[in-house]
Amino acid sequence: MLNKQNLGIKRIGLSLYLLFALLPIYWMVNMSFKTNNEIVSSFTLLPLNFTWDNYITIFTDPSWYMGYVNSLIYVAMNTVISLSVALPAAYAFSRYRFIGDKHVFFWLLTNRMTPPAVFLLPFFQLYTTAGLMDTHIAVALAHLIFNVPLAVWILEGFMSGIPREIDETAYVDGYSFPKFFVRIFLPLIKAGVGVAAFFCFMFSWVELLLARTLTSVDAKPIVATMTRTVSASGMDWATLAAAGVLTIIPGAIVIWFVRNYIAKGFAMGRV
């Protein structure tokens, strides 16, 4: 009996939170189907003059929809690079002790703490010198600074949950290190890889300052394209809201794919 009552309280608490989480998003979706005039002049829970115009604007104007393409390209590059360099490093941190290991681990974390505002100019100079301005790889590389430490951190946690006996048994069975890593170890920590991939995707997808500074035309990301809805003639709220709704979709698809990794498959020890 007690359990049922508890479940009821849990459901109510969770529902209240989900309501709180969804209200601003509902408002954004609501705005995206309104005209600008309606948004600024009246308070309406549902659009009075329902319109698809804002979405049509985005899907017919290359300078808008290419923003999504550009963002997806550099986010994908960043996620792949982050994971491929973080995997061996996380393995090293979880399996071995070596000179300076703890210091290096903490130093990696400190890279997430650099305030972006003033590092913009050095970044700009560095990437101009390297001839990488306005390319997708520039943004992908710049975002490594906060994604690689996070990926190493998360993956190290998952790897430490796998008993070391598994490694040793594999070596006794004659597996080479690369073969063991790909065939045996990776499947064991695929949950961690899923979670790390989601976080890398998410942080790179929503970052604005660096992405905007390092691009101008060819690789301009959607987050930067959106800022042009602010103009002298006033805000284009409706198009911004529609663009905002569309930015959620790729991430929602990613989380749908990794949801099972987050929900289960953590049976091995600590995360």
Added chain:
Amino acid sequence: MMQKPYNNAAWWLILPVLICVAFSSILPLMTVVNYSVQDIISPDRRVFVGTEWFVETMRDSELHSALWRQIKFSFWVLAIEIPLGIAIALCMPVTGWRASATLVVVALSLLIPWNVVGTIWQIFGRSDIGLLGASLLYLGIDYSYTSNPLHAWLTVLIMDVWHWTPLVALLAYAGLRSIPDAYYHAAQIDGASKWAVFRYIQLPKMQSVLVIGVLLRLMDSFMIYTEPFVLTGGGPGNSTTFLSQYLTQKAVGQFDLGPAAAFSLVYFLIILLMCYVLYNWMQNTGAANKDSQHA
């Protein structure tokens, strides 16, 4: 538990990470250090000034008040988001379509670009055309985030709670799922209370993910920029001017590269110090916990 073997060859495995991060981290950091000890009058005229900018930064009373506002803000961010995130994780369904649906809904706010978050809340909070503002007005609260400093501060805080609690919830949820059923069975046999299960099983098992969650939220809330910039522009007055805002005003607004560089180094060291203290404290608490369990 076996000791980890000592092997310096492991450096080869972390080398790719070092190269990637160093490219984007050490060179820019050195540039900033370089600026911080010079007076840059024009691109080709610069004078070495030593620690002058650092002294100036440390004595800047506006910086002190921005730092104090920042510490209060980050404190409340952690005080609300960590317990709330854990509570949500405990309430989330474990299996079935409900679990998947809840996960996706919870994660939605994380996926919205930060400038859009600010813009949406800008409308959402207006009492004439926004849902939040209008509801508060209906309840008889004279709410205005543009003219009342306290309302502005609370709006930024609630926006941050809305935006970032899911991060803590997702991490805590992943941590909870890693606890084998055997632990719960043992607790049931012992007749442990709900609180005892939480305190002695769930919380210690979530420790490593909570360390990640707390540190991430601390760092990121200390660097919060885009959302309050769009929502309130740091105002009214300077009630929501946090450190990044103030730094950007200096760096971009007044174009004082030297002082701004010194400022950002001091800023960086403050975050570093706080994270270091917190990191060690959480690691030690965790270790102490484990010892008491084995005893």
